[in-house]
Each structure stands twice: as C-alpha cells, then as structure tokens.
Amino acid sequence: xxxxxxxxxxxxxxxxxxxxxxxxxxxxxxxxxxxxxxxxxxxxxxxxxxxxxxxxxxxxxxxxxxxxxxxxxxxxxxxxxxxxxxxxxxxxxxxxxxxxxx
Amino acid sequence: xxxxxxxxxxxxxxxxxxxxxxxxxxxxxxxxxxxxxxxxxxxxxxxxxxxxxxxxxxxxxxxxxxxxxxxxxxxxxxxxxxxxxxxxxxxxxxxxxxxxxxxxxxxxxxxxxxxxxxxxxxxxxxxxxxxxxxxxxxxxxxxxxxxxxxxxxxxxxxxxxxxxxxxxxxxxxxxxxxxxxxxxxxxxxxxxxxxxxxxxxxxxxxxxxxxxxxxxxxxxxxxxxxxxxxxxxxxxxxxxxxxxxxxxxxxxxxxxxxxxxxxxxxxxxxxxxxxxxxxxxxxxxxxxxxxxxxxxxxxxxxxxxxxxxxxxxxxxxxxxxxxxxxxxxxxxxxxxxxxxxxxxxxxxxxxxxxxxxxxxxxxxxxxxxxxxxxxxxxxxxxxxxxxxxxxxxxxxxxxxxxxxxxxxxxxxxxxxxxxxxxxxxxxxxxxxxxxxxxxxxxxxxxxxxxxxxxxxxxxxxxxxxxxxxxxxxxxxxxxxxxxxxxxxxxxxxxxxxxxxxxxxxxxxxxxxxxxxxxxxxxxxxxxxxxxxxxxxxxxxxxxxxxxxxxxxxxxxxxxxxxxxxxxxxxxxxxxxxxxxxxxxxx
Amino acid sequence: xxxxxxxxxxxxxxxxxxxxxxxxxxxxxxxxxxxxxxxxxxxxxxxxxxxxxxxxxxxxxxxxxxxxxxxxxxxxxxxxxxxxxxxxxxxxxxxxxxxxxxxxxxxxxxxxxxxxxxxxxxxxxxxxxxxxxxxxxxxxxxxxxxxxxxxxxxxxxxxxxxx
Numbered sequence: 001x002x003x004x005x006x007x008x009x010x011x012x013x014x015x016x017x018x019x020x021x022x023x024x025x026x027x028x029x030x031x032x033x034x035x036x037x038x039x040x041x042x043x044x045x046x047x048x049x050x051x052x053x054x055x056x057x058x059x060x061x062x063x064x065x066x067x068x069x070x071x072x073x074x075x076x077x078x079x080x081x082x083x084x085x086x087x088x089x090x091x092x093x094x095x096x097x098x099x100x101x102x
Numbered sequence: 103x104x105x106x107x108x109x110x111x112x113x114x115x116x117x118x119x120x121x122x123x124x125x126x127x128x129x130x131x132x133x134x135x136x137x138x139x140x141x142x143x144x145x146x147x148x149x150x151x152x153x154x155x156x157x158x159x160x161x162x163x164x165x166x167x168x169x170x171x172x173x174x175x176x177x178x179x180x181x182x183x184x185x186x187x188x189x190x191x192x193x194x195x196x197x198x199x200x201x202x203x204x205x206x207x208x209x210x211x212x213x214x215x216x217x218x219x220x221x222x223x224x225x226x227x228x229x230x231x232x233x234x235x236x237x238x239x240x241x242x243x244x245x246x247x248x249x250x251x252x253x254x255x256x257x258x259x260x261x262x263x264x265x266x267x268x269x270x271x272x273x274x275x276x277x278x279x280x281x282x283x284x285x286x287x288x289x290x291x292x293x294x295x296x297x298x299x300x301x302x303x304x305x306x307x308x309x310x311x312x313x314x315x316x317x318x319x320x321x322x323x324x325x326x327x328x329x330x331x332x333x334x335x336x337x338x339x340x341x342x343x344x345x346x347x348x349x350x351x352x353x354x355x356x357x358x359x360x361x362x363x364x365x366x367x368x369x370x371x372x373x374x375x376x377x378x379x380x381x382x383x384x385x386x387x388x389x390x391x392x393x394x395x396x397x398x399x400x401x402x403x404x405x406x407x408x409x410x411x412x413x414x415x416x417x418x419x420x421x422x423x424x425x426x427x428x429x430x431x432x433x434x435x436x437x438x439x440x441x442x443x444x445x446x447x448x449x450x451x452x453x454x455x456x457x458x459x460x461x462x463x464x465x466x467x468x469x470x471x472x473x474x475x476x477x478x479x480x481x482x483x484x485x486x487x488x489x490x491x492x493x494x495x496x497x498x499x500x501x502x503x504x505x506x507x508x509x510x511x512x513x514x515x516x517x518x519x520x521x522x523x524x525x526x527x528x529x530x531x532x533x534x535x536x537x538x539x540x541x542x543x544x545x546x547x548x549x550x551x552x553x554x555x556x557x558x559x560x561x562x563x564x565x566x567x568x569x570x571x572x573x574x575x576x577x578x579x580x581x582x583x584x585x586x587x588x589x590x591x592x593x594x595x596x597x598x599x600x601x602x603x604x605x606x607x608x609x610x611x612x613x614x615x616x617x618x619x620x621x622x623x624x625x626x627x628x629x630x631x632x633x634x635x636x637x638x639x640x641x642x643x644x645x646x647x648x649x650x651x652x653x654x655x656x657x658x659x660x661x662x663x664x665x666x667x668x669x670x671x672x673x674x675x676x677x678x679x680x681x682x683x684x685x686x687x688x
Numbered sequence: 689x690x691x692x693x694x695x696x697x698x699x700x701x702x703x704x705x706x707x708x709x710x711x712x713x714x715x716x717x718x719x720x721x722x723x724x725x726x727x728x729x730x731x732x733x734x735x736x737x738x739x740x741x742x743x744x745x746x747x748x749x750x751x752x753x754x755x756x757x758x759x760x761x762x763x764x765x766x767x768x769x770x771x772x773x774x775x776x777x778x779x780x781x782x783x784x785x786x787x788x789x790x791x792x793x794x795x796x797x798x799x800x801x802x803x804x805x806x807x808x809x810x811x812x813x814x815x816x817x818x819x820x821x822x823x824x825x826x827x828x829x830x831x832x833x834x835x836x837x838x839x840x841x842x843x844x845x846x847x848x849x850x851x
Contacts, residue, residue: 004696007797009737012700014793016707018786023711025672025782029770031716031762033671035723038754039707045746046730053737056806058815061742062823068749069830073837075754079761080844086765100665672781679788686795 009050016043030082030092041071103147104159104172108221110140114214122207133210134193137217141186148179158227168288173227180425181224181357184432188349189217191551195440196341198547216242220350224357228288229278239351240267246342247335256337263331270321270328277314294364301368312369319355323409326383332406336398340443348405348435353428356412360421373504376417381512384410388519397442397453400527415495418502427491433562434478434488437555441472444544460536467549469532471556476528478559480521480592487563496588514591521595526603696736703729716767720758727751741812
C-alpha cells in the first residue's frame with residue numbers, strides 16, 4: 001500500500017531502540033527498566049515487520065509472533081521477580097541490591 | 103583366592119570411608135568382620151597348601167618385570183595367620199574400648215587399612231609391592247598414633263614415628279633399586295636364585311644390599327639407632343599399640359630379613375653387624391624398661407628388647423627361631439597391651455604405674471591373663487610359650503658361627519633384666535595398696551581376646567614345635583648346661599624383682615639415654631637453621647614480581663564485580679555496542 | 689507520496705515522542721500509558737505496512753495483555769513519585785551510548801545494498817502457512833517458553849514464610 005523506503009523504517013526502529021537503551025541506562029526504578037526492555041523489543045519487532053514488507057516475505061510477521069511470545073513470558077517472570085524484589089528490599093530502586101563489598 | 107586375604111580389609115576400609123556415618127553397630131560389624139573373614143580365608147588357604155614349597159598367584163602386571171602377585175610359602179603362612187588372628191581379636195577388643203570415641207569409623211578404617219597393607223607386605227612376591235605395603239603400614243602407623251590429633255604432643259609423636267622410619271625407608275629403597283639393577287629382577291624368588299649364582303660369599307654388592315635392607319628393617323622395627331619413636335608412639339589408642347607396635351608392624355623388619363635370608367647368608371659381615379646391634383638393642387630396651395613409670399612405655403621398651411632377640415636370631419642365621427619368637431611375642435605382647443588397656447580404662451585413662459596398685463582383687467581376670475602374658479614374656483621354664491621360643495633363639499645363637507658365646511651371654515643377661523622389669527611391673531600394678539578406685543570393669547569384647555591370647559601364650563609354644571617342624575623348621579642338638587643356665591635366668595630375675603621392688607619404692611625417673619636430645623642437636627637444629635638461612639635465595643626475586651603482578655591485576659579486576667546493577671547494565675551495553683561497532687568497521 | 693505515507697511518518701513521530709515521554713515520566717502509571725500510546729501508534733504503522741494480523745496481535749497481546757499486566761503490578765506496588773533530576777551528568781553516559789548506537793545503525797543502514805523490493809502483498813493465509821509449515825518447531829518452542837514463564841511466575845509469586 002505504501003512505498004516508504006526501507007531505510008526510513010529501519011531508522012525509526014533504530015531510534016526507538018536507542019531510546020529504549022537510553023531509558024535502560026538512565027532510570028533506576030525496576031519497572032522503568034522493564035519498560036525500556038519492552039521498548040527495545042518493540043523496536044526490533046518493528047524492524048522485522050518493515051523488512052518483511054520490503055521483501056514481500058511473510059517471515060517477518062512470523063518472527064514478530066515469536067518475539068511476542070518471548071516478550072510475554074519474559075514480562076511474566078520479570079514482574080514476578082520485581083514483586084519479590086520489592087518484598088525483600090522494600091523498594092524498587094535497583095541500586096538497593098548492591099550487597100557486594102568489592 | 104589368595105588375593106581375598108588383603109582385599110577384604112581393604113574393602114572394609116573403603117566401606118568405612120564412604121559409609122562411616124551409619125550407626126555404631128554398622129561400624130563395629132564392618133570393622134571387625136572383614137578382618138575375621140580374612141583370618142578364615144587365611145586358615146582355609148593355608149590348610150589347603152600346607153607343606154608346599156610355595157604357591158604363587160599373579161594378578162596383573164604393574165610395571166614391566168614387576169607384577170601384582172602374591173606368594174604363599176611357610177614363612178608367609180605363619181605371618182598371615184598370626185596377623186589376621188591378632189588383628190581380629192584387637193578389632194573385637196576395640197569395639198568396646200573405643201565405643202565412646204566420636205571418630206570410631208575413622209579408627210576402624212585406619213585399622214583395616216593397616217591390616218590390608220601388612221598383608222600386602224607379607225604376601226608380596228616382588229620387592230616393589232613389598233615396599234608399597236611397607237609404606238602403607240608406615241602411613242597407617244602415623245595415622246593411628248596421631249589418631250587423637252587434637253592433642254599437640256600426639257601430632258609430634260606421630261611425626262617423629264613417620265620421619266624416623268622414613269629415613270630408614272630411604273635406605274630400603276636404595277637397597278631394592280640396587281638389587282633390581284644388579285640382578286635385573288625384583289621378584290623375590292627369582293632374585294634369591296640369581297643371588298646364589300651371581301654373588302660369591304662376601305661380595306661387595308651383597309654386602310651393600312644387605313646393609314641397606316638392614317637399615318630399612320631397623321627403622322621399621324624400632325631397633326637402635328631408630329628406636330626413639332616407639333615409646334612416644336604409645337600416645338595412640340591402646341588397641342592400635344597392641345596391633346601395630348607390638349605384634350605386627352614392628353615385625354615387618356623381621357619378616358623382611360627372614361624372607362631375604364639367603365642374601366644375608368652371603369654377607370657374613372652384615373650378619374655380625376646384626377648380632378652386635380641386636381645384642382645392644384636388647385640390653386638397651388630392657389634397661390630403659392626398668393626405669394619407666396608409664397605402663398605402656400614399659401611395654402614399648404619391652405617390644406624393642408624382644409625384637410632385638412628376633413634380630414639376634416636372624417643375625418645368627420636362624421630365621422626359623424626368629425619367626426617362632428615372632429609368633430609367641432605377637433600373642434603375649436598383644437595380650438599385655440590389651441590388658442594394659444583394660445587397666446587404663448578401669449582407672450580412667452591413668453597409665454602411671456605408681457598411681458596403680460592392688461588391682462589383683464579388683465580386676466581378677468585381667469590379673470590372671472596379664473600374669474600369663476608376663477610369664478611368656480620372661481620365658482618361665484616349660485609352662486609358657488615364650489620359654490620355648492627364647493630358648494630356641496639362645497641355643498641357635500650359641501651354636502651359630504656368626505654369633506657365639508658373647509651374644510649368648512648378653513641374651514641371658516637380657517632375660518634377667520626382662521624378668522626384673524616384668525616383675526617390677528606386676529608388683530607395682532597388681533599388688534600393694536590400691537591408690538585409685540575402679541571406674542569401669544571390662545566386658546566380654548575386652549575379656550574374650552584376653553582369655554584366648556592368654557591360652558595361646560601358655561600353650562602355643564608346646565603346640566607350635568611340632569607344627570613348625572612339619573613346616574620345615576628344625577631343631578639342633580645342644581649342651582644341657584647351656585639350656586639350664588638360660589632357663590634359670592628368668593627365675594633368678596623374678597626373685598630379684600620381688601626382693602627389690604616389694605616395697606614399691608619409687609626410683610629416680612629418667613626416661614631414655616637422652617638419645618632424643620642427641621638426635622635433636624645433630625639433625626634437627628642444623629636443618630631448621632639451614633632452611634631459615636636459605637629462605638632468601640635469589641629465586642625470590644623471580645617469583646615475587648609475578649606474585650605482585652597477579653595481586654595487582656586481581657585488585658583491578660575485582661572492582662568490576664561490585665554488585666551494582668547499573669554498572670553491570672552499562673558494561674553489557676557498552677560491550678554490545680563495541681561488538682556492533684567492530685562489525686560495522688569490518 | 690500518498691497520504692498513507694504521510695500517515696506513516698506521522699505515526700513514526702508520534703511513536704518517538706510518546707516513547708520519550710514514557711521514559712521521562714514521573715509517575716509509573718503515566719509512563720506505562722504513554723508507552724501504550726506508542727504501541728498503538730506502531731500498530732497503526734504495522735497496518736500501513738500491509739500486516740493487519742500483526743497489527744491486531746500487537747494491539748491485543750502487547751497493549752492489551754502485557755501492558756495491562758505491567759499496570760496491575762505497578763498498582764500492587766507502591767511506587768514513589770520520581771523527581772526528574774536536573775543534573776546533566778546523570779544523562780550524559782546513557783546519552784553517549786544511545787548516540788553511539790544511532791551512529792552505528794545509520795552507518796549500517798547506509799552501507800547495506802538492498803535488493804529490489806517486491807510488491808507482493810502478503811496475506812494472512814501466507815503468514816499462517818509459513819508459520820505452521822516452516823516454523824513449526826518455533827511454535828513448539830514458543831509454547832515451551834510460555835509454559836516455563838507460567839511456572840516460573842507461579843513459583844515466584846507463591847507466598848512463603850522464608851525466602
């Protein structure tokens with residue numbers, strides 16, 4: 001339907017990924033770290049779809065389905081761990097888990 | 103079937119090693135039954151091969167020219183029967199003696215390992231396997247002396263035993279290697295045959311090998327000058343002392359010399375040396391035994407002295423007499439040690455003879471069995487087995503060309519001194535006023551071995567003479583006067599003992615001829631000083647920078663593992679970007 | 689350049705802006721909702737890229753299940769209000785990494801030579817055919833992953849006396 005060149009879509013995906021990376025390193029709240037990971041996953045999925053559309057092959061969409069499944073499983077376990085984290089450390093600050101002494 | 107005999111106790115060792123945590127009755131049963139089974143097997147095999155020259159079983163080849171193989175001939179028959187029998191009784195005894203010790207499994211494991219090593223030693227068909235068994239018994243002696251390792255003096259005693267015998271073992275190894283190089287074989291039977299062909303009497307090689315083997319035997323059997331470890335070895339548990347340092351391990355040297363007897367026949371100078379050393383040792387042992395206050399140390403010095411008798415017989419060229427005395431000594435010395443253990447347990451770990459007394463009424467069974475053992479030790483004429491064996495030794499010494507009148511006189515004097523210290527021991531322990539109350543009376547696992555051994559101490563002599571003759575050891579004819587004087591010596595000694603010690607007077611206590619101190623100054627201090635001096639050699643400048651570098655990089659790298667999540671995330675992202683950048687650049 | 693292309697670029701800008709807002713949100717729920725908006729924008733892009741199945745799936749699963757799960761958890765926990773720090777040094781490190789990444793991606797994109805585009809329209813039937821025939825193993829593995837996620841989440845979420 002549309003004829004956006006592939007490079008543009010990939011640049012969009014790249015920028016979304018970079019934003020996710022930025023958030024990953026910046027935020028200290030565990031929920032926001034997970035959110036940044038989701039952003040990155042989403043960006044990758046977008047790259048797959050765009051490339052699949054460009055080459056006219058359904059493999060990109062198939063890959064997207066798998067990424068979705070993985071993201072779902074990961075979010076489930078990750079949030080369960082976040083709950084446990086909060087239970088132990090009484091906070092969601094990732095720096096609270098620095099228990100090693102060098 | 104021959105390999106079952108050492109394999110059974112070895113199996114018990116491994117079982118106790120891995121499953122030693124299972125309950126007291128498990129430990130007791132595993133610890134004793136395997137040795138007893140080994141005894142039964144020895145009996146069966148010995149009876150089926152009785153009177154044969156030798157029966158060999160080769161298992162597999164270890165190194166080219168030496169195999170793992172076992173040989174059964176009359177000499178080893180005697181050894182395995184005595185070893186397994188006494189070991190079974192000692193194991194039974196220690197189920198009760200060590201019953202409240204927290205490391206019972208370790209004790210039985212070491213005991214079984216020791217029995218297995220000793221059996222390997224006596225059954226080995228080549229010198230290398232014998233040496234392996236030799237080292238094994240040395241190791242187990244160290245482990246058992248230092249069994250209660252929480253006490254510091256025990257550790258020192260165990261080290262002393264191990265290092266002293268180790269020094270002697272070096273010479274043994276030199277002897278074995280030299281023999282192997284010269285005769286191109288290590289198998290004992292082949293070596294003995296080739297010796298007769300290659301060496302004439304008095305050849306230098308035979309003397310060298312014999313000397314090296316002799317030194318090895320002296321160390322293991324606690325003869326002069328290697329005798330200093332045995333009295334201190336009494337710090338180990340009494341059943342271990344009974345088995346190792348009375349009946350079996352210290353006789354390994356005797357076995358070695360008896361086995362290699364044809365070699366010593368080719369080296370008459372060495373035989374003279376053996377006789378001299380043995381005579382000195384037996385007087386030394388008896389003399390020091392007279393001056394001890396600790397019951398077990400008296401028995402230790404007594405062992406030194408009695409093994410001196412065995413070496414005297416070996417030097418005189420009569421290995422049969424030595425082996426006969428070995429069997430009777432095994433029985434009565436084990437009996438005496440077990441009895442000493444009963445006394446010690448009854449008086450709550452008190453072994454000082456001057457704190458004992460009057461035990462004749464309190465421990466009657468122990469008294470009578472101890473009395474029978476002591477009768478065998480002094481060699482009371484005709485009624486004790488010790489008489490027959492000691493008589494045989496003294497007769498052979500008198501008749502031998504390598505020995506003669508003077509060693510015989512020394513032997514008789516030794517018998518006198520033996521009677522003196524034994525009499526002193528009995529009077530101090532069993533007669534007189536009681537100083538300390540009894541806290542424990544022995545029960546059947548402890549009394550049953552005592553009874554059996556007492557029976558054997560009295561009658562084994564008379565029984566054994568026809569047995570030994572059927573195995574091929576013979577008697578010689580001898581002057582009646584010689585026998586009468588030698589028989590009278592113990593009786594005279596006992597009378598003197600009664601006269602001297604009936605009032606329980608306490609002599610001045612000095613323990614040794616201060617040989618320990620001499621060794622300390624000659625060997626130990628210079629070694630320590632030298633090693634201290636050599637600490638700062640030039641190698642230190644080579645590896646110290648290496649150590650510093652390693653420490654530095656460790657300090658640097660351990661900062662990357664600081665547990666901070668943000669830090670870890672950053673590192674992961676940075677490395678991912680670096681890899682991508684690298685790929686882009688490519 | 690049709691109007692649909694313009695929609696695509698508008699969606700792209702919307703996605704970027706809302707993602708940035710999601711990251712810098714002060715309230716956790718606000719951040720999640722911004723991200724949901726970003727997901728919706730991307731779903732529209734998927735629709736424009738001839739992938740209606742994927743658009744629907746993204747909306748249903750991603751925005752509808754995963755993000756809702758996030759919001760559930762966030763509401764279970766008591767998350768403090770996040771003060772935006774004005775300390776520029778804090779932003780410096782991550783910014784550098786993000787910029788390096790963007791540079792690398794643009795280098796890659798400019799260097800690659802793309803093959804000629806096909807103009808075949810992919811139907812859902814093609815996708816399903818490809819998925820179940822060529823990537824059947826992937827389905828099994830994905831189901832295993834979901835199973836393990838289920839078990840893991842269940843085990844971790846159990847109430848225990850000790851940890």
